[in-house]
Amino acid sequence: MKINEDDPKLVSGKASSSFNDNTTSASTAAENPKQKFSHKAFLKLITFISTFGGLLYGYDTGVVNGALPYMSRTDQLNLTPFTQGLVASSLLLGAAFGAVLGGRFSDRKGRRKTILSVSLIFIAATLGCTFASSVGVMVFWRIVLGLAVGATSVTVPAFLAELAPAESRGKLVTINELMIVTGQLLAYTFNAVLANSLGEMAHVWRYMLVIATLPAVILWIGMIFVPESPRWLASKGKFGEALKVLQKVRKNERAKSELNAIKVTIEEEGKMKKATFKDIKLPHVRRILLIGIGIAMTQQLTGVNSIMYYGTEILKDAGFSTKAALIGNIANGLISVIATFAGIALLDRVGRRPMLFTGLLGTSTSLLLIGIFSVTLKDSAALPFIILGLTVLFLAFQQGAVSPVTWLMQSEIFPLHLRGLAMGITVFCLFSMNFLVGLLFPVLLNALGLSSTFLIFVGFGILSMLFVKKFVPETKGRSLEEIEHSFQTKEKRYFAKKKKVLAKLH
Known part of the structure; x- marks a missing residue:
């Protein structure tokens, strides 16, 4: 539901009076704040700066695609298939724990402070990876780097969702996904350029890695000037500060009405308490959490990161040389960026559920075709180009539909x-x-x-489509508060129906 910017009548008198004492003076003071940018321009600036976290996520996961063949040399880190997987995936192990720690830290200390802190970890860990002298040292710093990736993956989408108006939330939040694939494209491009110009240099992979320090520094400097999330401020009782931030990114009347809507949500939840794992015992929260986990697992079970991390190895296996495979990977990165642009444009028009289902259908079909042609056209001169074309098709569906919906719905x-x-x-x-x-x-x-490896992912894709069809709700065009209320309402209806059934049985 779109909010009318000229209609402040969104809340009950109860909520307004309940919090009036906390915000009257602040509202008056913030009535005409000095604003250097227009509301939309300032929101775009905040989005651009904060999504450098996504850019770093994309670069740090994508750069290993081209660095692995050079790390694997006997005069470098001498990687085996298993240690290749360990180097590539150790970042993701760190990211898993970084997501939990980052989520907790951002709830306690704020979204902005979390992103600021994480930017410094990006800088330190990138330098650690660049100067790694052994597999063990590399894996350690990749895990540390993963902590930063996981924290930004949680915090940046939440931060943007809490700043964005309902009608354009899909577009703004998925800009983070656009920055992730842009980071991967930059990684593939730099990998190809460095490999083809310095490919015989022993430590060329170190140059590939160190480039990531630049966007990390930009993120740290930029976040110094970015305000805190208004919804986080309100959750801590700082309603005056929340209003000031909202008035920087909304028209004045809408800022006030939106703050009042946030207050209603806070009031209905009772006084805002520190979130704990005990809250998960609430049926509607448990249901939402299971849906969120299902969506998250669905995104990975497509097998997308087998292509994003090992695209060079896949293309080499199909018949390309190492340098040709690195150049071919640029096509994968480029289609990811183009597809994400398309996904951003469609999200607030088409809806989340149909996009997710269509994306899964497309990725599963692409992998099925790769599996079939890898067998039927084995040793054919055309096979490398067919595999490249199908990976591009796969990424068009993945980055244009599956990934944007995944990150948006998580927020x-x-x-x-x-x-x-x-x-x-x-x-x-x-x-x-x-x-x-x-x-x-x-x-x-x-x-x-x-062939057999990708057919495994096809099976997971079919199961994922069944999950989306049965369990995933539509959130398009609804405010964050409306989405929360809808889950609570369904819970109340469920228990009311259960109570009636039990009464009839007795």
């Missing part, structure tokens, strides 16, 4: 006071599955071959 479906904790849990599950895919894919590829 939408959870109650305000549990958002950081719940997103931490679901993203922990996402990265845990990502870790397993990253660790096991080169081993499976070596043992079973390309």
Whole structure:
């Protein structure tokens, strides 16, 4: 439901009077705040700066795609198929725990402070990976880097969702996904350029890794000037500060009405308490959490990161040389960016459920075709180009539909006071599955071959489509507060119906 910017009548008198004493003076003071940018321009600036966390996520996961062949040399880290998987996936193990820790920290200390802290971890861990002298040292710093990736994966979408107006929330939140795939495209491009210009240099992979320090520094400097999430401020009782932030990104009347809507949610939840794992015992929260975990697992079970991390190895297996495979990977990165643009444009028009289902259908079909052609066209000169074309098609569906919906819905479906904790849990599950895919894919590829490995993912894709069809709700065009209320209403209806059935039985 879109909010009318000229209609402040969104809340009951009860909520207004309940919090009036806390905000009257602040509202008056913030009535005409000095604003250097227009509301929309300032919101875009905040979005651009904060999503450098997504850019770093994309670069740090994508860069290993091109760095692995050079790390694997006997005069470098001398990687086996298993240690290749370990180096690639260790970041994801760290990200799983970083998601939980980052979610908790962002609930306690704020979204902005979390992103600021994480940017410094990005800088330190990137330098650690760049100067790693052994597999053990590399794995350690990749885990630390993963802590930063996991924390930003939880915090940045939540931060943007809490700042964005309902009617454009899908577009703004999925810009983070756009920055992730942009980071991967930059990684593939730099990998190809460095490999083809410095490919004979022993430590070329170190140059590939160190580039990530630049966006980390930009993120740290930029976040110094970004305000805190208004919904987080309100959750801590700082309603005056929340209003000031809202007035920087909304028209004045709408800012006031939106703050009042937030107050109603806070009032209905009781006084805002610190989120704990005990809250998960509430039936409607447990149901939402299971849906969130299901969506997160679905995104990884497509097998997307087998292509994003091992695209070079896949194309080499199909018949390309290492340098040609690195150049071919640029096509994968480029289609990911283009598809994400398309996904952003469609999200607030088409809806979340149909996009997710269509995306899964497309990814499963693409992998099925890869599996079939890998057998029927084995040793054919055309096979490498067919595999490249099908990976591009796969990524068009994945990055244009599955991934944007996944990250957007993670930021939408959870109650305000549990958002950081719940997103931490679901993203922990996402990265845990990502870790397993990253660790096991080169081993499976070596043992079973390309065709059989991808057919396994096809089976998971079919199960994922059944899950979406039966359990995933539609959240398009609804405010975060409306989404939360809808789950609570369904819970009340369920228990009322159960009570009637029990009464009839007695």
